[in-house]
Amino acid sequence: MRASDLPEVRALGLFSSMEEKHFDALMEVAYLQTFPPQLDLIAEGDVADFLYIVVEGSVELFARSNGRESTMGLVRPVGTFILAAVLKDAVYLMSARTAQRSKILLIPSQNIREAFQQDAEFARAIVQELASCYRGVVKEHKNLKLRTAVERLANRLLRYHNDQGGNGSFELPHDKRTLASALGMTPENLSRAFNTLKPYGVEVEGSTIRLTDVNSMETLAKPNPLIDDRKT
Amino acid sequence: MRASDLPEVRALGLFSSMEEKHFDALMEVAYLQTFPPQLDLIAEGDVADFLYIVVEGSVELFARSNGRESTMGLVRPVGTFILAAVLKDAVYLMSARTAQRSKILLIPSQNIREAFQQDAEFARAIVQELASCYRGVVKEHKNLKLRTAVERLANRLLRYHNDQGGNGSFELPHDKRTLASALGMTPENLSRAFNTLKPYGVEVEGSTIRLTDVNSMETLAKPNPLIDDRKT
DNA sequence: CCCTCTCCTTGATAAATATCAAGTCTCTAA
DNA sequence: TTAGAGACTTGATATTTATCAAGGAGAGGG
Numbered sequence: 157m158r159a160s161d162l163p164e165v166r167a168l169g170l171f172s173s174m175e176e177k178h179f180d181a182l183m184e185v186a187y188l189q190t191f192p193p194q195l196d197l198i199a200e201g202d203v204a205d206f207l208y209i210v211v212e213g214s215v216e217l218f219a220r221s222n223g224r225e226s227t228m229g230l231v232r233p234v235g236t237f238i239l240a241a242v243l244k245d246a247v248y249l250m251s252a253r254t255a256q257r258s259k260i261l262l263i264p265s266q267n268i269r270e271a272f273q274q275d276a277e278f279a280r281a282i283v284q285e286l287a288s289c290y291r292g293v294v295k296e297h298k299n300l301k302l303r304t305a306v307e308r309l310a311n312r313l314l315r316y317h318n319d320q321g322g323n324g325s326f327e328l329p330h331d332k333r334t335l336a337s338a339l340g341m342t343p344e345n346l347s348r349a350f351n352t353l354k355p356y357g358v359e360v361e362g363s364t365i366r367l368t369d370v371n372s373m374e375t376l377a378k379p380n381p382l383i384d385d386r387k388t
Numbered sequence: 389m390r391a392s393d394l395p396e397v398r399a400l401g402l403f404s405s406m407e408e409k410h411f412d413a414l415m416e417v418a419y420l421q422t423f424p425p426q427l428d429l430i431a432e433g434d435v436a437d438f439l440y441i442v443v444e445g446s447v448e449l450f451a452r453s454n455g456r457e458s459t460m461g462l463v464r465p466v467g468t469f470i471l472a473a474v475l476k477d478a479v480y481l482m483s484a485r486t487a488q489r490s491k492i493l494l495i496p497s498q499n500i501r502e503a504f505q506q507d508a509e510f511a512r513a514i515v516q517e518l519a520s521c522y523r524g525v526v527k528e529h530k531n532l533k534l535r536t537a538v539e540r541l542a543n544r545l546l547r548y549h550n551d552q553g554g555n556g557s558f559e560l561p562h563d564k565r566t567l568a569s570a571l572g573m574t575p576e577n578l579s580r581a582f583n584t585l586k587p588y589g590v591e592v593e594g595s596t597i598r599l600t601d602v603n604s605m606e607t608l609a610k611p612n613p614l615i616d617d618r619k620t
Numbered sequence: 621c622c623c624t625c626t627c628c629t630t631g632a633t634a635a636a637t638a639t640c641a642a643g644t645c646t647c648t649a650a
Numbered sequence: 651t652t653a654g655a656g657a658c659t660t661g662a663t664a665t666t667t668a669t670c671a672a673g674g675a676g677a678g679g680g
Contacts, residue, residue, distance in 0.1 A: 200614055201614060219530045219533075219534065219614075220534070221530065221534040221535070221610075221612050221614075221615060222534060222535065222539075222610055222612075224534045224535075225534075226530070226533040226534055228526070228529065228530070228533075239519075240518075240519040240522040240523050240526075241519075241523075243515055243516070243519045244516065244519045244520070244523070246523070246620055247614070247620060249523055249526050249527065249530070249614055250526065272512075272515070273508075273512075276505075276508070276511075279508075279511050279512075279515070280504075280505075280511075282515060283475055283504070283511070283514060283515055283518065284475070284476065286515065286518045286519060286522060287471075287472040287473075287475045287476045287518060288476070289522055290472040290518060290521055290522040290525065291472050291473075291476070291478070291481055293522065293525040293526055293529060294460070294472075294481050294482065294525055295481065296529060297460065297525060297528060297529050297532070298451045298453065298458070298460070298481070300529070300532055300533070301451075301458040301460075301532070301572055302451065302452070302453040302454060302456045302457075302458055303453070303454065304666080305666080305667075307454075331627075331628090332627080332628065333627070333628085340533055341667075341668090342667075342668060342669080343627085343628070343629090344628090344629075344630085344667090344668075344669080344670095345666090345667060345668075346628095347628070347629050347630075348629090348630090348667095350629095351629095351630095362628095362676085378453075378454055380453050380454075382432055382433060382451075382453075382479070382481055383453060388478055388479060536636075537636080537637075538636095563657075563658090564657075564658065565657070565658085573637075573638090574637075574638060574639080575657085575658070575659090576637090576638075576639080576640095576658090576659075576660085577636090577637060577638075578658095579658065579659050579660075580637095580659090580660085582659095583659095583660095594646090594658095
């Protein structure tokens with residue numbers, strides 16, 4: 157597989173400033189594979205043999221304990237997952253399965269760690285990516301500890317709405333079961349939370365959501381850049 | 389201030405493999421200060437001017453939104469906090485206040501970022517530290533999403549018990565109000581959770597806890613290395 | 621076209637957790 | 651020594667969330 161096959165991978169923050177030869181070397185040993193939906197990719201507790209990069213489709217990160225299961229995150233193109241485990245040469249803390257048919261790039265952990273040593277720009281990019289991931293989980297954690305279920309849903313809807321152009325209508329990027337788990341609630345409760353939001357201009361039709369009164373939604377949701385901004 | 393003043397800082401994972409001259413340069417520009425209890429050190433939203441290292445005492449990390457407040461973590465010697473914000477040159481996502489009278493080392497963010505460029509060993513250590521922090525929050529997040537309040541308390545007690553020698557008795561390292569918030573519950577509920585654990589051999593006397601039946605506690609708590617282990 | 625499956629919704633109920641209001645206890649300081 | 655403050659506890663109640671059970675709607679396959 158050639159680097160030129162995957163310009164979007166090369167453009168990833170992680171790789172964009174990397175020296176050509178190091179990037180090529182990484183791609184040399186990488187695997188690009190297509191997986192069917194609902195396929196388990198990794199299981200928590202496994203040793204981190206590969207860094208995963210979602211090129212097409214989407215991947216659900218989840219965790220289990222005590223017979224319970226919860227969605228920890230959703231990775232869409234082009235995004236990486238389990239970078240921390242790879243860098244620490246430790247076991248995965250989360251499991252991952254494809255949500256849709258997905259094209260995924262696997263890079264052996266060992267090579268990632270070598271590239272980190274050899275390429276200072278890559279090292280810097282790794283740190284930036286890792287710091288972003290860290291801040292992402294902190295925000296997720298704040299979201300869960302500081303907001304009620306309805307507030308979490310409202311803010312999530314506002315985010316999706318914004319991501320998809322903010323023109324009053326958008327599609328949920330995954331099924332409601334998964335959304336419920338990601339928001340830390342049951343599917344039944346998600347249904348009820350949608351009903352609670354009806355007076356605030358939220359219209360649900362399958363996976364299409366219409367927001368007819370964004371102002372009133374924002375009054376309720378009180379979005380907070382230190383929780384909701386993807387960038388900072 | 390001389391490096392030799394703070395052997396425990398030098399011994400920190402972050403600095404132990406750093407070149408002497410780079411470490412000295414960092415210490416040259418660092419401030420070592422002592423703060424009284426309950427003093428606000430940083431506020432979420434502020435720009436990250438310094439990396440903080442707790443040398444003595446303890447620091448509570450917390451976050452606010454919507455009039456609510458929640459403890460996000462507790463840093464004891466010798467530990468760092470808000471490394472990610474420093475590396476990204478971004479605003480803090482959490483606030484911090486001293487829990488006790490504390491001695492704290494402040495290193496200007498700019499110097500940390502420079503040292504990262506100049507010292508490959510330091511860069512590697514930063515990545516390890518950051519990856520550990522990331523995994524710490526992920527575990528905290530799993531803890532909150534996959535366990536009930538009583539289970540969280542039980543596991544926390546087992547951890548403290550273990551940390552302090554595992555001889556059947558230990559001290560809570562902070563007041564119960566803070567513990568409650570850290571575990572994601574109200575103080576009232578923490579009280580009740582302690583009562584729920586009484587039949588499992590948990591005896592509370594102020595901040596002294598006695599575990600008279602660790603087996604039965606472990607049966608209830610079902611500790612999970614992928615949530616509870618500090619190391620991995 | 622209809623069956624069946626899955627996903628989602630709804631209603632009824634139960635469990636977990638939060639809130640409000642006293643109370644108790646302990647520590648400190650006058 | 652005692653008053654007061656702060657931290658914790660307890661009880662009563664409200665709210666939030668989960669669970670259980672059932673039904674409906676839509677998609678895909680025969």
